[in-house]
Amino acid sequence: MATTVITGFLGSGKTTLLNALLSHDGMDKTAVLINEFGDIGLDHLLVREVSEDVVLLNSGCICCSVRGDLISGLRDLFVKRTRGEVPAFDRVIIETTGLADPAPILHTLMTDPLLTSKFRLDSVVTTVDALHGEGQLDTHPESVKQAAVADRILITKSDLADNATRSSLETRLRHLNPAAPIHVVSMGDIDPSKLFNAGLYDPTTKSMDVQKWLHDEAYEQHGDESHEHEHDHKHDHEHSHNHPPHDVNRHDDHIRSFCITFDEPLHWDAFVTWAEIFTQMRGESLLRVKGILNLVGESNPVAIHAVQHVFHPPATLPGWPDDDHRSKIVFITKDLGPQVIRDSLYHLNAAASETAETATTPGHGKNL
Numbered sequence: 001m002a003t004t005v006i007t008g009f010l011g012s013g014k015t016t017l018l019n020a021l022l023s024h025d026g027m028d029k030t031a032v033l034i035n036e037f038g039d040i041g042l043d044h045l046l047v048r049e050v051s052e053d054v055v056l057l058n059s060g061c062i063c064c065s066v067r068g069d070l071i072s073g074l075r076d077l078f079v080k081r082t083r084g085e086v087p088a089f090d091r092v093i094i095e096t097t098g099l100a101d102p103a104p105i106l107h108t109l110m111t112d113p114l115l116t117s118k119f120r121l122d123s124v125v126t127t128v129d130a131l132h133g134e135g136q137l138d139t140h141p142e143s144v145k146q147a148a149v150a151d152r153i154l155i156t157k158s159d160l161a162d163n164a165t166r167s168s169l170e171t172r173l174r175h176l177n178p179a180a181p182i183h184v185v186s187m188g189d190i191d192p193s194k195l196f197n198a199g200l201y202d203p204t205t206k207s208m209d210v211q212k213w214l215h216d217e218a219y220e221q222h223g224d225e226s227h228e229h230e231h232d233h234k235h236d237h238e239h240s241h242n243h244p245p246h247d248v249n250r251h252d253d254h255i256r257s258f259c260i261t262f263d264e265p266l267h268w269d270a271f272v273t274w275a276e277i278f279t280q281m282r283g284e285s286l287l288r289v290k291g292i293l294n295l296v297g298e299s300n301p302v303a304i305h306a307v308q309h310v311f312h313p314p315a316t317l318p319g320w321p322d323d324d325h326r327s328k329i330v331f332i333t334k335d336l337g338p339q340v341i342r343d344s345l346y347h348l349n350a351a352a353s354e355t356a357e358t359a360t361t362p363g364h365g366k367n368l
Ligand SMILES: Nc1nc2c(ncn2[C@@H]2O[C@H](COP(=O)(O)OP(=O)(O)OP(=O)(O)O)[C@@H](O)[C@H]2O)c(=O)[nH]1
Pocket: 008, 009, 010, 011, 012, 013, 014, 015, 016, 017, 043, 097, 098, 156, 157, 158, 159, 160, 185, 186, 187, 188
């Protein structure tokens, strides 16, 4: 069942968005999980008016208590659905607290065996306040991370900010996260279809829209003649903002996004070794990784995605989306540039080519 995470800084309009979304036709089969910080479940009461299927996670901040709470919350929902105690929902929305780091939530959805068999992470939607967003990005690293990992970004409260403020925020968000579509909204007014189905699989048709999912061309427009397409925020900000260049206090100067492309097919073993090293040594820097791999010995592409220390099990796709059969991996990282990633994977792959007989593929029992 498709699962969407709505995150965004305190007061940025998550509950307003949720209420507006739930009022749309076709959203009635939606269950909602809400995380509250503190005792007063106000959001819970607000949403309850429109949805009966609300589980309140009230034991504190979702990023601290997420494993137990989120797992038991989702399990409860699923059991109730199976017993017919709640209407049969086909979508789950999780609203995080405004201070949450979204990564542990994504980890949990990607790794808990029961959850991965029943719930499929579809999209991360991040709300950013049109008026206060830039100030929050300056002062709160959580808000930078929330925007960086988003599949969809909503600039909320557009009625409160002038055009210049909105477009300055939009430019900054675009630098932070080149691939996520940005929508400007007021009072959560947006067609739900713009926020959902951002995952690898379309739940209705079971077809895969890899181009939409990977959206590597968003990175390539910043690229150069080499096969590495990097968007370097430090460089860009020197031109586009009034902040001093390389300002270590500016949180989004630590976030980088780039797409690395490999012409030669990759050896699965080399990729796994690379993934093991980087998730162990630099996991905290890998905010989000998505890729489509052309593997030696595999005619079909293999999709991979990761959040920090966790790689999702690889998925073999039914075919290539177009004539471009190169491996492409997009990264959103913190304090980690493309060169070390590209060089290490390149060298591991070259070494694996020399001992090609030991290479295996995901179809032969290899797993991340
Ligand atoms: N003018 C205006 N106010 C808005 C808009 N969206 C939300 N608000 C108001 O902003 C305040 C915060 O909105 P919420 O939806 O509660 O924000 P939230 O992100 O759920 O807040 P927390 O759960 O506290 O993090 C409320 O008073 C909303 O009515 C908007 O588009 N325009």
